[in-house]
Amino acid sequence: MEKILIVDDSALQAAQLKSILKDEYKVTAVNTAEEGLRQASAGDYSLILLDVVMPGMDGFTLLKKLQEEIITRSVPVILITSLADIQHEQHGLTLGAVDYITKPFHPLIVNARVHTHIKLYQYRKQVERQSMTDQLTGIANRRRYELYSASKWQEAVRLQIPVSICMFDIDYFKVYNDTFGHPAGDKVIAAVANVLSQRLRRSTDFVARYGGEEFVAVVLGGGAPAVFEHIRTIRQEVEKLHIPHSPQVSPWVTISGGGVTAIPKNGDEYGVFLKIADAMLYDAKKFGRNRVVWADENLKQLREP
Numbered sequence: 001m002e003k004i005l006i007v008d009d010s011a012l013q014a015a016q017l018k019s020i021l022k023d024e025y026k027v028t029a030v031n032t033a034e035e036g037l038r039q040a041s042a043g044d045y046s047l048i049l050l051d052v053v054m055p056g057m058d059g060f061t062l063l064k065k066l067q068e069e070i071i072t073r074s075v076p077v078i079l080i081t082s083l084a085d086i087q088h089e090q091h092g093l094t095l096g097a098v099d100y101i102t103k104p105f106h107p108l109i110v111n112a113r114v115h116t117h118i119k120l121y122q123y124r125k126q127v128e129r130q131s132m133t134d135q136l137t138g139i140a141n142r143r144r145y146e147l148y149s150a151s152k153w154q155e156a157v158r159l160q161i162p163v164s165i166c167m168f169d170i171d172y173f174k175v176y177n178d179t180f181g182h183p184a185g186d187k188v189i190a191a192v193a194n195v196l197s198q199r200l201r202r203s204t205d206f207v208a209r210y211g212g213e214e215f216v217a218v219v220l221g222g223g224a225p226a227v228f229e230h231i232r233t234i235r236q237e238v239e240k241l242h243i244p245h246s247p248q249v250s251p252w253v254t255i256s257g258g259g260v261t262a263i264p265k266n267g268d269e270y271g272v273f274l275k276i277a278d279a280m281l282y283d284a285k286k287f288g289r290n291r292v293v294w295a296d297e298n299l300k301q302l303r304e305p
Contacts, residue, residue: 001026002118003044007036007062008051008080013103017049017080020107021114033057037065040072046118049101052081052088060095067096070151074124076117080105134209136186137193145208149218152206153270156220156263162297163220164227165273166259167281168196168234170213171289172249179246188253189213192238199234216277217259224261224296231257231292232304239290254290256281261297 004021006029008014014029021027028043030036033054040048048066052059059079066072079092082103089100098117101110132144140148149165156163170176170192177185189209196215200207204220219227235257243253258281260273276295283303284293291304 002046002122003028004047004049004114004118005036005039005043005045006030006049007033007039007054007059008049009054010051013051013080017105017110020110024111025114025118033059033062036062040066040075041069045075046121047114048075048077049114050077050079050097052079052092060091063092063095063097070147070154074128076121078113078117134193137190137209139193139197140206140208142208142210145206145210145216145218148206148208149270149274152218152220153264157266157268160263161221162223162227162261162263163218164222164224164259164261165270165277166217166219166227166231166257167210167274167277168192168215168217168255168257169281169285171254171256171285172245173213175246175249176253185213188243191241191243192253192255195237195241196234199230199237222261224294224302227259227261228292228294228296228302231259231294235290235292250290256284256289257292258282258284258294259292260295260299263297 003026006014006017006027009031011031014031018027018029028039030039034057050059050063063077066077076098077096078099078101079097080101080103081088092100099113101113132141134141152163170188173185176188193209193215196207196217200217207215207217210216235255238255239252241253245251245253258277260276260280262273280293280295284291287293287303294302296302
């Protein structure tokens with residue numbers, strides 16, 4: 001069931017809208033713009049119905065803030081207003097609203113417009129998912145990773161919780177391709193991606209194909225020792241697939257991993273910590289491959305023997 005957020009300082013009007021929509025949608029109503037912003041940022045809404053005239057922060061100001069947030073900018077907003085003049089309508093549409101419903105509203109009009117914009121939103125999300133999925137592996141691609149990592153970094157800064165970044169690389173992959181051919185190499189990439197997606201499947205986990213034989217994961221919450229141990233088990237699971245490699249380099253296909261755990265503060269840049277994770281991956285390869293090297297919150301190195 002699709003979720004709708006109503007932001008309206010009038011409890012009566014919010015209740016009327018909720019009664020119209022509750023049979024087809026999961027509806028949440030709040031009565032201040034500030035609470036609306038918090039709800040929109042925390043929830044997974046398909047549509048926001050927003051009253052224009054509210055005390056304190058008005059609907060136009062909230063709409064502008066929603067458009068500035070990565071998490072909420074794609075959620076369609078319908079403005080609810082009695083300000084049925086061209087200037088206000090133009091202003092709202094310029095700020096990013098998808099439609100207007102004027103008061104007093106009719107249930108059939110509300111249902112029709114809500115239904116239309118939710119269908120459009122669903123279609124757009126489907127297209128976005130396809131454009132952000134790696135076709136070979138079925139996991140997220142680099143474009144989706146860049147959007148996700150930016151939003152989760154902001155969330156970690158706001159909540160002051162640990163976030164871990166990990167880079168994975170298939171060991172001696174060029175040798176594998178040269179020995180067995182690129183179609184076989186594609187199957188290896190897909191097999192490794194499957195292990196990663198199976199082991200990083202919590203709502204706070206995210207994994208993507210970074211490029212070629214390289215993958216990246218972002219894990220929200222958990223200290224460095226716990227995440228380090230979890231990534232070690234992933235490395236071991238790939239080795240246990242027992243995919244034969246070229247005898248001169250390794251009996252089986254393996255991966256190396258490098259990562260960092262941080263509790264980011266305002267002003268900390270995600271890219272700096274991504275470089276640290278990449279440096280840990282470089283060390284994992286330098287120390288013999290098929291291992292994980294990690295930097296904890298104090299940049300102290302943890303590594304497998």
